[in-house]
Amino acid sequence: MEVAVLGGGDSAAEEALFLTRFASKVYLVHRRDELRASKIMADRAISHEKIEMVWDTVPVEVLGVPEGSVSGLKVKNVKTNEEKVLSVKGIFVAIGHIPNTGPFAPPLEVDGGGYFKPQAGSQVLTNIPGVYVAGDCSDHVYRQAITAAGMGCQAAIEAERWLAEQEV
Ligand SMILES: Cc1cc2nc3c(=O)[nH]c(=O)nc-3n(C[C@H](O)[C@H](O)[C@H](O)COP(=O)(O)OP(=O)(O)OC[C@H]3O[C@@H](n4cnc5c(N)ncnc54)[C@H](O)[C@@H]3O)c2cc1C
Structure with missing residues (x-):
């Protein structure tokens, strides 16, 4: 099936390239x-035979939602205002991250982007003694599995x- 990826960063390029394994067109x-x-990710995406770039364009409406299944994506060219429908069956959004810290903040402090705020120079310490954080929710730079796991280890050591x- 044909699918669409929304976005223009590394995540979007990576997602589009990954989806070429399963989709007829992205x-x-x-x-x-x-x-x-x-540059390397952009070049790979742009030159891939299954990926079609849809420049200067924003999504307007996902079609098929009332029926429970995506049947298309209405898009608009921001330079010409021309609208058209991409007949895709799947849509993947890769336009940034919103860390899911809401349920914990407050009382935990977060920065302007919603990431847990580093305390005393450490990404795993929080403003509440005995509460530690680890992973993407506390890292707006690297956000990798290995860095998340490393922070998990740091948090576990701090917790121990x-x-x-407390036992003393
Ligand atoms: C498309 C894509 C490709 C990637 N490729 C790579 C790669 O090649 N190499 C690499 O190293 N990293 C890659 N990553 C990044 C990697 O997946 C993340 O950095 C890693 O999963 C972060 O781990 P985490 O434990 O912080 O968060 P997550 O893996 O997101 O885990 C968070 C967990 O918390 C749960 N949760 C959320 N809210 C609550 C709540 N209120 N209460 C209880 N539980 C909750 C979620 O259900 C989830 O299970 C990729 C990510 C994406 C999206």
């Missing part, structure tokens, strides 16, 4: 006329130390 819909992704201190 539309990469981006609001500007060049990708924000790194804190528990040991």
Whole structure:
């Protein structure tokens, strides 16, 4: 089936390239006329035979929602205002991250982007002693599995130390 990816960064390029393994065609819909992704990722995406770039374009409406199944994506060219429908059966949104920290903040402090706020120079310490965080929710730079796992280890060590201190 044909699918669309929305976005223009590394995540969007990576997602589009990954989806070429399963989709007959991938539309990469981006609001500007060049990708924000790194050059290597952008080149790979743009030159891929299954990926069609849809430049200067924003999504307007997902079609098929009332029927419970995507039947198309209405898009608009921001330079010409021309609208058209991409007959896709799947839509993948890759336009940034909103860390799911809401249920914990407050009382935990978050920064302007919603990421847990580093305390005392550490990404795993929070403003509440005995509460530790790890992973993408506390990292707006790397957001990788290995960095998340590393922070998990740091948080576990901190938690163990804190528990040991409580026993004294
Ligand atoms: C398309 C894509 C490709 C990627 N490719 C790579 C790659 O090649 N290499 C790499 O290293 N990383 C890659 N990553 C990044 C990697 O997946 C993340 O960095 C990693 O999963 C972060 O781990 P985490 O534990 O912080 O968060 P997550 O893996 O997102 O885990 C968070 C967990 O918390 C749960 N949760 C959320 N809210 C609540 C709540 N209120 N209460 C209880 N539980 C909750 C969620 O259900 C989830 O299970 C990729 C990510 C994406 C999206």
